[in-house]
Amino acid sequence: MxxxxxxxxxxxxxxxxxxxxxxxxxxxxxxxxxxxxxxxxxxxxxxxxxxxxxxxxxxxxxxxxxxxxxxxxxxxxxxxxxxxxxxxxxxxxxxxxxxxxxxxxxxxxxxxxxxxxxxGRYSEQIIKALQIIQQEFSEKLTLNYLASKIHINAAYLSRKFQEEVGMGFSEYLNDYRLKEAQKMLIESPDLSINTISERCGFNSQHYFSQIFRKTTGQSPRDYRLKELYR
Known part of the structure; x- marks a missing residue:
């Protein structure tokens, strides 16, 4: 590292x-x-x-x-x-x-x-995968695409991801997108929830709000209000 x-x-x-x-x-x-x-x-x-x-x-x-x-x-x-x-x-x-x-x-x-x-214990392949996710999280990322970018088999990458990161590719991607959304909700109060959903790579505002509430216990709108006026 x-x-x-x-x-x-x-x-x-x-x-x-x-x-x-x-x-x-x-x-x-x-x-x-x-x-x-x-x-x-x-x-x-x-x-x-x-x-x-x-x-x-x-x-x-x-x-x-x-x-x-x-x-x-x-x-x-x-x-x-x-x-x-x-x-x-x-x-x-x-x-x-x-x-x-x-x-x-x-x-x-x-x-x-x-x-x-x-x-610090991640392999070079996983470090590259994480860097791609962090750079392209707003795009429609797939495991196959990620594997092709670092020139390894998708099934092998899936296994390595679970072993080293401790969660699957999709779970990590959603978690990273949610963290970026949380920052964006606070740092860009003028952006709509739908715009933030799109910029963070979610397919729909409904899915974004659903997974946001499941993870934080609040809707994106309530989270924003609470953080801005705490």
């Missing part, structure tokens, strides 16, 4: 690298001290997770996060010495998955990384 660390302080980079590799020695770490170098690394490597310092020279970490999230499917975690509520709000709007403060506490870092422990 490829990890990108971006910080203009070499000691901070070394500490973060040490703490990550101490727990996950097989992960590959890429380091950059500014946004320009980070973007070069991202172009040349499949990065699954990035830690970005907010205070970078030139382009800020938040600006870099915006650029990365608009054209890549990696998860982003912001790191900063400033406990600033406005920074946290901006990070959330950008879809950043977490926000930790300096000095980085090992237990806090490991709790953030725990969700990636399973991903």
């Amino acid at each position: 490829n990890i990108l660390l971006v910080d203009d302080e070499p000691l901070e980079l070394e500490q973060l690298e040490y703490l990550i590799l101490k727990k996950f020695p097989n992960w590959k770490i890429f380091k950059a001290q500014d946004a320009s170098k980070a973007l070069q690394i991202v172009k040349q490597n499949d990065i699954l997770l990035a830690f970005l310092d907010i205070q970078l020279p030139g382009k800020s970490g938040l600006e870099l996060a915006m650029e990365l999230s608009s054209s890549n499917t990696m998860d982003i975690i912001m790191v900063t010495a400033y406990q600033n509520f406005e920074y946290a709000q901006t990070s959330i709007r950008l879809g950043v998955v977490d926000y930790i403060t300096k000095p980085v506490i090992e237990d806090e870092l490991l709790s953030v990384l725990a969700r990636y422990e399973r991903i």
